[in-house]
Amino acid sequence: MKRCDWAEHATPLMQQYHDNEWGRPEHDQQKLFELLCLETYQAGLSWQTVLNKRAAFNEDFYNYDVAKVAAMTATDMDRLLQDARIIRHRQKLAATINNAQVIQNWPAGSTYSAWLWSFVDDKPIRQAWQSAAEIPTTNELAKRVSKAMKARGFKFVGPTTIYSYLQAAGLINDHLADCDWAPEN
Numbered sequence: 001m002k003r004c005d006w007a008e009h010a011t012p013l014m015q016q017y018h019d020n021e022w023g024r025p026e027h028d029q030q031k032l033f034e035l036l037c038l039e040t041y042q043a044g045l046s047w048q049t050v051l052n053k054r055a056a057f058n059e060d061f062y063n064y065d066v067a068k069v070a071a072m073t074a075t076d077m078d079r080l081l082q083d084a085r086i087i088r089h090r091q092k093l094a095a096t097i098n099n100a101q102v103i104q105n106w107p108a109g110s111t112y113s114a115w116l117w118s119f120v121d122d123k124p125i126r127q128a129w130q131s132a133a134e135i136p137t138t139n140e141l142a143k144r145v146s147k148a149m150k151a152r153g154f155k156f157v158g159p160t161t162i163y164s165y166l167q168a169a170g171l172i173n174d175h176l177a178d179c180d181w182a183p184e185n
Contacts, residue, residue, distance in 0.1 A: 001180040005132035013051050019181055025124050025170035029113045032169055033103060034064035037096045039165040040156040041087045049087070056085035061096060069100035095155035102153045119145050120171050126184075128177040135174050138163040 002008070007018035026032055041057070042050045060080055062068040080086065080093050103112045119141060129135050142163035149157040157165075166172040175182040 002178055003181065004174075004176045004179045011048060014048060017047075017051055022168055023170050023173045023175050023181070026168075027113050027117065029103065029111060030064055030066060032113055032116065033066055033069075033100065034058075035168045036099060036157075036165055037061070037064060039161050039168060040092050040095050040099075041089070042164065043092070043156065043158075043161055045087065053086050056083065057087075060086055066100050066103050069097060070104035072097045072100075092156060098153070098155045099157075116145070116169075117171065119148075124170050124173045124183075126173045128182070128184075129174060130177055132176065136163070139172075141172070142166060 003015065003018055007015050007022075010018070026035065037057070038050050038054065041053075058064065060083060077090075077093060077097070081088050081090065086093075106112050106115075125141070127135075138159040143159045145166065146157050146159045146162040149162065163172070167174050173183060
């Protein structure tokens with residue numbers, strides 16, 4: 001089977017992520033929160049590093065239960081900073097807690113998931129690039145979403161991070177045109 005260039009000769013963990021998660025439309029708020037957190041951890045690092053530490057992050061952040069993460073304290077932060085199994089970047093870890101609080105305090109009558117998907121009218125954008133070299137690191141949609149997220153109080157949500165997030169959550173489907181995991185295949 002043919003995968004996207006970046007996953008074709010990758011580790012089994014990367015291939016599993018490509019085959020089972022990346023680019024698939026995700027609407028579950030807890031899963032969207034997890035993906036957002038993982039993308040913030042990845043800033044400046046390799047995705048492989050993040051995937052290698054994913055199980056420990058899930059454990060430390062209560063499987064990304066928004067309410068539990070939003071309630072984390074300075075004592076929890078001290079514990080996280082001592083855990084060598086995760087990426088111990090104070091600002092990224094603080095952003096996780098902050099972003100959970102933003103989602104936890106979402107205005108009544110809407111959800112974070114519905115808000116996020118409204119940027120694409122609840123329909124994934126399919127780009128069907130021919131090679132990984134064509135895939136941009138950001139675009140106008142990511143810039144708009146990033147700006148809107150910052151206005152709502154989210155942290156560590158620059159346009160490049162958000163573009164990756166939109167790909168991961170399936171709002172933008174950047175599986176290559178000849179990838180067997182592309183939606184039309």
